[in-house]
Amino acid sequence: MGARRAETLVFKVDPERPDPEAVKAAARILRGGGLVAFPTETVYGLGAVASNPRAVMRIFEVKRRPPDNPLILHVSSVEQLFEVAREVPPHALKLVDRFWPGPLTLVLPKSERVIREVTGGLGKVAVRMPAHPVALALIREVGEPIAAPSANLSGRPSPTTAQHVLEDLGGLIEAVLDAGETLHGLESTIVDLTSDPPVLLRPGALPVEAVEEVLGRRVLVPDFARGLGEADRALAPGTRYRHYAPSAQLVVVEALDYSDLGPLASTVRRLVEEARGRRVCILCTEETEGLYEGLPATLLKLGSRREIFTVARNLFKALREVDSLGCELVIAEGFEERGLGLAVMNRLRKASGFQIVRAS
Secondary structure (H helix, E strand, O other): OOOOOOOOEEEEOOOOOOOHHHHHHHHHHHHOOOOEEEEOOOOEEEEEEOOOHHHHHHHHHHHOOOOOOOOEEEOOOHHHHHHHEOOOOHHHHHHHHHHOOOOEEEEEEEOOOOOHHHHOOOOEEEEEOOOOHHHHHHHHHHOOOEEOOEOOOOOOOOOOOHHHHHHHHOOOOOEEEEOOOOOOOOOOEEEEOOOOOOEEEEOOOOOHHHHHHHHOOOOEOOHHHHOOOOOOOOOOOOOOOOOOOOOOEEEEEEOOOOOOOHHHHHHHHHHHHHOOOOOEEEEEOOOOHHHHOOOOOEEEEOOOOOOHHHHHHHHHHHHHHHHHOOOOEEEEEOOOOOOHHHHHHHHHHHHOOOOEEEOO
């Protein structure tokens, strides 16, 4: 990783009406080959001008990211989509019309304008239009797509605040546009439209069920998209390598039936009791926190199972908090793989390094 710089500039901006001068300053840094972290509606991204190979490669260097792990191109218009994709089929435009700007990334055949550093050498490109005024203003000011993964060290939980960015990358990048906490707290959903049927490469802030409804057909969900193992190669961000992980060991407790939380809670209690002498954190929900009373463990409540949006939004924040608390073992409750629950389970399984315990 490159040497730390003297300072990372922080431009505080209103999330709805960003200061034009701050956006212009960040755009000048990008056009000069620098790296700027910026907010999207999902997580903070680490941006470089997509046509600059040296700047794009710096993303991999500062993040310690494997160079075969593709980046997402962020665009501010449908016209830019046609510039970076060689083909945009009608069903892709149906999804664009319904969900852009928004947390949906489409994988399409790449055009010759897209450099290989962005795609990891693949003939496909991942593209999305973020639904955040700051991100859109920045892309427009730069005048071309911005290549951006999440603005964190590879393997770490993705950043949902500018402070998270600075914890990982402070002194390594030129600037951060700080617009407060992001809305969704999970990355975008990635769907590969070059396959028939379309393939979910990464579940995210947009449930795959919503994509299927617009397409009027099934989207294939491979095991790696559920967080059960890795893809043979990095087809898109998040399909290979351990991701989203705190420094502490993480174990996920999963149940066959989440309508009865008794076996789930009793298994969590057993694991805490077996972890004698270790500082334990439990990622729990409103429905179960009372079942852990008296345990020698710190409880971090993600929200209610009836409001999975809140659970998803709080997940990465909690995974970072366990390290600040000095936890040595994190025990996370599992969730039903429906709607946003699929994305939550993808992140938890990958963060655990596939350390899964079945509730009994």
